[in-house]
Amino acid sequence: MGYPVIKGVSYIIAHVPDLVRYGSKPTRERVKDPSLDQKIKLSLRSFDEAKNYPPHQVFIGNLKPEDLWNIKKPWFENLLPGSSRYSEWGEIMPQDEFYGLLKIADEFDLVYLTKEFSDRVKAKLIDHILFDAADMKRLGEGIDRDKVVQKVSAGALPLLDGDDLVGCIQDGHDEDDNLKADILLENLSCKASGILAIRRALRSHQQDPAAIDFIMNSGEEGVGDRYQRGAGNLAKAMAELSGCYNSTGVDIKAFCCAPVHSMVLAGSLIYSSIYNHVIVVGGGALAKLGMKMKGHLTNSIPIMEDVLAAFAVIVGPDDGYNPQIRLDVIGKHDVSTGSSQQAIYEALVKKPLDRLGMKIPEINKYSTELHNPEITEPAGSGNVPRNNYRMIAGLAVMQGQLKREEIDDFEKKYGMPGFSPTQGHVPSAVPYLGHAREAILKGELENVMFMGKGSLFLAKMTNLSDGISFIIEKNQGK
Amino acid sequence: MFKGKKVLCIGERDGVPGSAIAECVKSAGGEPVLQLTQCFV
Amino acid sequence: MDLEDQGIIKGTVDEHGRENLMVVLGSPDAESAEIYAETVTTGDPTYAGPLAGVSLGLQVYHILEDEVKAEIDPVIYEQQIGMMEMVLDKEAISKSVKKIREG
Incomplete structure (x- = not known):
């Protein structure tokens, strides 16, 4: 049997401006500066602005990364009006529908939506191709607004849609910090966005959910309780609501390089015939919302960390067709x-x-950390993908495989501009996987290297960092 | 320059990591008393 | 600079005193190098963190500056920094840190 293949990839974005306040940074800063709420509010984007934002259209696959070279910066001022919220393998979901999805994903009656809001969301989701009658049942009828107000005054975390209180999420335990409403919202956001990505991948690539054996979630949330913090297993929770009833799963933890680790593990589980089809999923990271908002507010530009992003990759046995x-x-x-x-x-x-006897310039494209520079630069963290491409080029020069004067062009020739929402693990190489699969299938590329890096030292357990890479290449056929 | 000095090594994940700076400082006779590697992403 | 890291830096300075202390940066571009250099000399320019209004006045250098390089074992420098010296904008970074250092 040949090496395993990438059968399909999906990417989703949920535009959640009113959850920005619950990101880690905003949560901490709002306590210190009560005027911040108003400042944040004035810097949020509308759904259309988020939908028509060129990097988001690249992320879901309606545009190629290279198209961004030709779109004038700043991209947030050069929107693409009339862009679709859907793509062949992805979508950008508005906030109200995502709140509905949170309720659908909630197994423990922790999320409450008002009646009016539930009706509104139901009317929208009922026509959504990825939701069915069982989901509508889970969404439920909602409760009286007064009851939501009561719950919020008793300590539940309010869910707002603009200025409207449309729901809330309650603590899962009186004394356990790991089950407080804010943590549960973080975990549930990862679960819900992951479910959307899995359903989208299965649907877009006509994959039977029942044929999925295993799911790996590379999201960064530590789900668990006071006795087992970060114990997992969100992957299985996502499988349950994606129709993958023959699947179990596991969460893979390695900071931002968890997705690349998971891809390697998924491939090896298939190659060793333990499983036939594995999905690697990365749910969105609520904690990262508004992380760099200080830089955005200082520069009077929109807070662009107002979206959750997620991806799902279907990995399967060699089919003689898909990239390996x-x-x-x-x-x-x-x-x-x-x-x-x-x-x-x-x-x-x-x-x-x-090991392959290849030189650095013999790889057609490198996919590295693909953070959108428009988000990181105003916060003083530079253009991450550009720095990464310069480092690969620098290595090639040291190896005598590239001329020094070619370093500047390396990014354009072998790389791409950053286009991913800064959602921690999500930007780490995998946002190009869908594009790479297509380009290889069309014969535009022969091979692509994906590399992820993880800042393990942030957990204060080791000073080490981590990194892992893999190459995909054109399937030579059976 | 570094001999007998205590040095704060403040690096960055996508620049020069703190530990790489510390290695250099040690070779020049300095004592790294802090190694930080910032990660903004 | 990250607010938690500002706290760590402040704590380290309090512990060791300012006299014998210096800072070496590894920032990847001139803008962030300048903000960092400023933070450890005149205080946090964004007035947000524990170093806001705290003038530590530490001698600050960047690892790419020639006068720093001259002090370091060349073999180790090549191993640890060589590639970054080639890919980062050494001149602009050196200039911005020097400007802050020399006030």
Whole structure:
């Protein structure tokens, strides 16, 4: 059997401006500065602005990453009016529908929506191709607004739609910080967005949910309780509501490089015939909403961390058609690798290519950290993908595989502009997987390398970072 | 310049990591008393 | 600069005193290097963190500056920094940090 293949990928965005206040940074800052709520409110985007935002259209697949080279910056001022919220393998969901999805994903009656709002959402979701009658039953009828007000005054976290109170989420336990409403909202947001991504992937690529054996969630939420913080398993919870009833799952934790780790693991589970079809999913990260809002507010630009993003990848056995994962040349950052950038890039890029006898410029495209620079630059964190491409180019120069004067062009030739919402693990290489699959199937590319990096040191358990890479290539057929 | 000095090494994940700075400082006779690697993403 | 990290820096300075202390940065561009350099000399320019209005006045350098490089074992420098020296805008970064250092 040949190496496993990428059968399909989906990407979804949920535009949730009124959840920005519950991101980690805004939550901490709002306590210190009560005037912040108003400032945030004035800097939020409308759904149309988020939908017509060029990087979002690239993320869901209606545009290619390279198209962004030709769209004038700032992209938030050069919107693409009339863009579709749907794509062949993705969508941008508005906030009201996402609140409905939160309710649908809620197994423990923690989320309450008002009657009026439930009716409004039901009228929309009933026509949505990914929702059925069972979902409408789960959505329910809603409760009186007065009751929601009562719950909020008793401590529930309000769900707002603009200035309207449309629902709330309650604590799951009186004394357990891991089950407080804010944490549950974080976990439920990951679950709901992950479900949407899985359903979209299955639907778009005509994959039978019953044929999925295993799901890996690479999202960064630590679901659990006081005795087992971060115990998991959101993957299985997502499988349950995606029709994958023959599947179990597991959460993979490795900071931002969890998606790339998961891809390698998914491939090896299939190649070893343990499972036939595996989905790698990454749910959205509520904690990251508004993370860099200070930079955005200071520069009087919209708060662009107002979206949750998620992806799902269907990995399956060799079908002689779809691009294959080269499991024989995985790059990894070992404990002994060291922390300098050249050590990291040698481990992730040079070593695997050496095993193939290939040079850096023989890979057609590199997919690295694809954070949208328009979000990071105003906050003083630079253009992350550009820096990464320069490092790969620098390594190629050190190896005598590229001329020094070619470093500046490397990004355009072998890379792409960053286009992913800054959702932690989501931007880490995987946003290009769908585009890469298409380009390889169309014969535009032969191979692509994906590399993810993770800042393990943030957890204060080790000073090490992490990294892993894999190559996909054109299937030569049976 | 570094001999006998205590040094705060403030690096960045997508620049030079704190630990790489610390290695250099040690080789020059300095004592890294803090290693930070910032991650904004 | 990250507010928590400002707190850590302040704590380290309180512990070791300012006299014998210096800072070496590894920021990837001139803008962020300048903000960092400013934060550890005249205080947090965004007035948001624990170093707002705190003038630590520490000697600050960037690892890419020539006068720093000259002090470091060349083999180790090449291993740890060599590639970044080639890909980052060394001149602009050095200039912005020097400007802050020399007031």
